Each structure stands twice: as C-alpha cells, then as structure tokens.
Amino acid sequence: MDPASAKLIGAGLATMGMIGAGAGLGILFGNYLQAAIRNPSAAGQERIWLFLGMALTESMGIFALVVALLLRYA
C-alpha cells in the first residue's frame, strides 16, 4: 500500500475517536436530564456544569479531529 492512501485510511480511522465523545455526550445529557426531572428546582444552577462537562467531553472528540487533520494535511 502506498503511504498516501495509508495516510487517508489512517485519517478515516482516527475519526473513530468521535464514537467515545458521542457516547460521553449521550451519558452526560441523559444523566443531566434524569437529575433535572427528579429535581427541577436545582437544574438551573447546575446547567453551567453541564456545558463545562460538554466542552471537556467534546475536547476528546476534538483530539481525534486533530489527529485526522494532521494525517490528512500535515
């Protein structure tokens, strides 16, 4: 296999890291909703931690994107 196509396949495989980020976001929002429905009065003040958790979970998927972009363009 020539290196160029191996790089493209690698870039495609690297995007699989987003599976984990997707699962993480699902768990995060699911658990937040569960907690928010159980105790709606406390939901508002914890929403900021939801967004922070979302940002940190997403950054794992973004590392996968970085690897994919590096393989594709660098």
Place this chain on the structure above:
Amino acid sequence: MAIEPMKQFMIEKIVDLPAVHVGGMTLDLSITNSVLMMLIAAVIITAILSLSAKGAIVPGRMQAVGESLFDLIDGTLVTPIIGHGGKPYIPFIFTIFMLVLTMNLMGVVLSFGHVVGQDWTFTPTAQLAVTATLAVLTFLAVIVIGFVKNGLGMYKLFVPSGMPLAMVVVMVPIEMISFFVRPLTLAMRLFGNMLGGHVVMNIFASFVVALGAFAAAGGLASLGYLGSGLSLAMVIALTGLELVVAGLQAFVFAALATVYLNEVVNLGHGH
C-alpha cells in the same frame, strides 16, 4: 452549479495593502474577507452596546438586550464561578464572548454567500488562526494573572493540596499536560464546531442542487425532486441547529475562560 463545501473557507484578498517587513518576517496586512468580517463584527458589537448603554432605571428594548447579554456573563458565569473577586475579569470575558458570538452568528447567517458569488462572506471562527489567537490570548492572560496574583505560588496549580509525596511524581506531569493542552483544545473546539457544521450544511445544500438538476431530466428521475426537497428541509433544520451551536460555543468559550481564570484567581482557597 456545484457547491464546493470547502470553498467557503478560502481566504480572499479584498483590499491589497503592501507587505510589512518586521525583523526578517514578511507580514501581509491586506484586508482579506476574514479581516473584513471581523471588522464588521466589531462595528456591530460597538453599535449594539453603545445603543444599549443608556443607563435608564427602567430599561428600554435596546438596553434590555445589553443588560441580558451582560447578565449572562456576570450573573451566570463569572460571579457564580469566581465569586466577588471575579469582577475585574468581566470585561475581558465579556469582550471575548461578544466577539466570538457575533462572528459565529454572522458566519451562520452569511454562510451561503459564496454560492451566489459573494466571496467576502466568511466565518472567521472557522479559521484556526483566529480561534488560536483567541485561545492563546486567554491562556497568556491566565498565566500573567496567575503570576501577578500568586507569584511563585503558581506551582500549587500542578500540585493539588493534600496529595501524598509519592503521588506528586505521577500527578505533576499529568496536571502540566492538561494545563498546556488547554489553548489547543480551546482553539480546536471552536474551529472544529464551526468548520464541521458549515461543511455539513454546504454538503446538504449541494444535494438540493444536484438532485434537482438530476430530476429535471424527467421520467423516473423526477423522483429526485423528493430527495431535493428532503435535503432542503435538512438544510433549514441544520441552519437552526447551527444557530444554537453558534451561541453555545461562544458561551462555552467564555465559560472555559472563566474556569481557567478561577483556578489561578482562587488558587489554594478551594472556593
């Protein structure tokens, strides 16, 4: 008329200015579409905020806009996270939030400009250079404020209190990596979200055109109108989603900047 999904991220020169040489480096200071959109964003922000700065006790419509934007940063981010010591940092976080928010929203609203030959439309936040500048600025601000506030006590950032000595060897490198990777994630998050969303929107928009052209042949191919219509509905839905993402990512950027500032402002206080 094919839509190229990546064409919207091309930098085009609008006003050609002569290059400047600084210390062996050649800096091209031409006004590009990226710079133009950032300037428009700055004008919009200044206009909205100066129109809303009336100081009336009962706010009018514009003042209510300004106040709710300000309260979003002060009331839900800075004061709950940093505490009352956070007041001096509100202008910094508010500026970054407004700039990112305006550029994101302008990007969504004008994202199909290049389809109709308007090459000046652009999403500055879908350009890594722009988001990296904002992220590095935040990172440097955190470091400078940390050293000013704590002096050499900054090392506590990497050594959580009450940690056994044996764990220090393991934890310090991990904490250092997670600290120094922050500007990278901050820049890539905004860049990746904007780039990804706009590419997906443009790909669905290209389906509308391609399937419509395919269906124009008539006969069985006219089923393509169905796919074309579905794609159009998808583009509309995605535009709505992108509007949410634009606001959310600006908020997340501001929230992370606040959290990073909080770590150095309240270092060792365990707030």
